Amino acid sequence: MDYQQVVTNVTVNDGQTADVSIVLTKSSTAAPTAPNRPTPANQATAQPTTVLLSWRPVGATASDSLRYDVALFESNNLNQRMLLTNSKDTAVTATSLRYSTTYYWQVTVRNTAGVTARGPIWSFQTVAFPTNRYLFARTVVGNTDIYSADGTATPVQLTFGSTVETAPQLSPTRDLIAYTSNATGLYQLYTMNHDGSNPRQITTLDVDGYNNRGVGYRWSPDGAYFIYAHNDKLYRINRDGTGRMELATAPAGRNFRECDWTAEDGGHLVVQTVGADIFDSELYIYNTDGTNPRLLVSNLPGRVDSPSFSIDGLTVVYTRDVTGFNSAAGRQQDARIFSRRTDGTGTPVDLSSGTNNSGKTLGTNDLTPHFAPDGFHLIFVNRTTDEVAPPEVWTADLDGRNRTRLFTNAFLPDYK
Structure with missing residues (x-):
């Protein structure tokens, strides 16, 4: 499944044996699989105010040339921050985060045909504000x-x-x-x-x-x-x-x-x-x-x-x-x-x-x-x-x- 459907002609001569090779190519129009295994883990706590977000592609190979968008949302704030747009990277650093705040983030994956799949919404909470002297x-x-x-x-x-x-x-x-x-x-x-x-x-x-x-x-x-x-x-x-x-x-x-x-x-x-x-x-x-x-x-x-x-x-x-x-x-x-x-x-x-x-x-x-x-x-x-x-x-x-x-x-x- 998810392979390209191609029609081709094969010439067969009567009384002769013919070798036919069928090359299966994955379809570029099929939706990619959403990534998994986020870092930090979903619902992680006590994260620093500068944190590296990463994820793992699922069922992909290097030839797939997947691209990623990463959106970050702050709790009680409808505005989103786009941390990545159409990037090959599978990690991005979120900076200038607030203390004692829950953040939500989502990865969208896109293949070369432009077909996308959105990953689950993951969350983490930053560390409490330090008691500085x-x-x-x-x-x-x-x-x-x-x-x-x-x-x-x-x-x-x-x-x-x-x-x-x-x-x-x-x-x-x-x-x-x-x-x-x-x-x-x-x-x-x-x-x-x-x-x-x-x-x-x-x-x-x-x-x-x-x-x-x-x-x-x-x-x-x-x-x-x-x-x-x-x-x-x-x-x-x-x-x-x-x-x-x-x-x-x-x-x-x-x-x-x-x-x-x-x-x-x-x-x-x-x-x-x-x-x-x-x-x-x-x-x-x-x-x-x-x-x-x-x-x-x-x-x-x-x-x-x-x-x-x-x-x-x-x-x-x-x-x-x-x-x-x-x-x-x-x-x-x-x-x-x-x-x-x-x-x-x-x-x-x-x-x-x-x-x-x-x-x-x-x-x-x-x-x-x-x-x-x-x-x-x-x-x-x-x-x-x-x-x-x-x-x-x-x-x-x-x-x-x-x-x-x-x-x-x-x-x-x-x-x-």
Whole structure:
């Protein structure tokens, strides 16, 4: 069956023996048999977000010259993705799949006569979204978005807007990610789920001001509130966007910028204030209700930035350009990480100089330091002073040794 029907003439002479050979040729008009033995197996689970789909032809030979179309469907989505069209391949890679999602796929086989047969619909489910501990911002082709990573696998992109999404922070209770975006024209505070879903605008009074483009905010230690800077005002707001209240007003002629909040040692805030130029910077300690400001780091030559509390709340790390370069454009020549006790005693300790040549590379700046959740490491950004090369995220011991690069083209990291 399925062979070509051909009529031909055979000449037979009377009284002679004739040899007749009949060549059977498969019919090209018969439908091919649908493929089987899919990989991954039908209804497979925990598949990666980039997966190789393959199948086996049935009853076919090389001379059949079969061609394949492969369609992929995502659950709860009527749109199909054509992974292959009229291809000889018996495998194709599906990329950019969503986590925790069921996919359906079907192979259509076609012979040289154009007769087709559709295979069964197979399915697989992708792996659950990873519980990543690292967050950072990354700029690709001029567009800044937020990524998460666990330090080993490929970072996962969480936002995909055409606007700037930046300054991610994981809540202390690890249930939400906060970030800022200029989608409304000014930087507002948002929250989203770990996988980037359910973005929600929290502020209507922007996290903005001169020399502050969405970087001036912080979660409260219990994850119930935010503090954030708006020009010369410091506000507290509930995590759902309600209950905004003013905590403090900056000294005359100055604006608030970066900040942090600790519950230890009775609870305090550390806040940066800046003048008309970014290098005109000071750090203050406040009570958590915005009262009793106390100068911690005065306006020194060179830019001072990014205060952050230690786990026990007794130390603040920050950065300062030790060259004393007062650039109105904000450029720094040798920004280093310093630590200082919150009670103001002792001498600030330079953590970037390192020992035994373990410090930062000449011609680079160390920026935006934070304590790692174990309390014994720092996470920070290192970048060339000309800012031509992409920034990098690094970790180091508290004394500055054992510097380790984690991510390239990454900045404003968070780690919990």
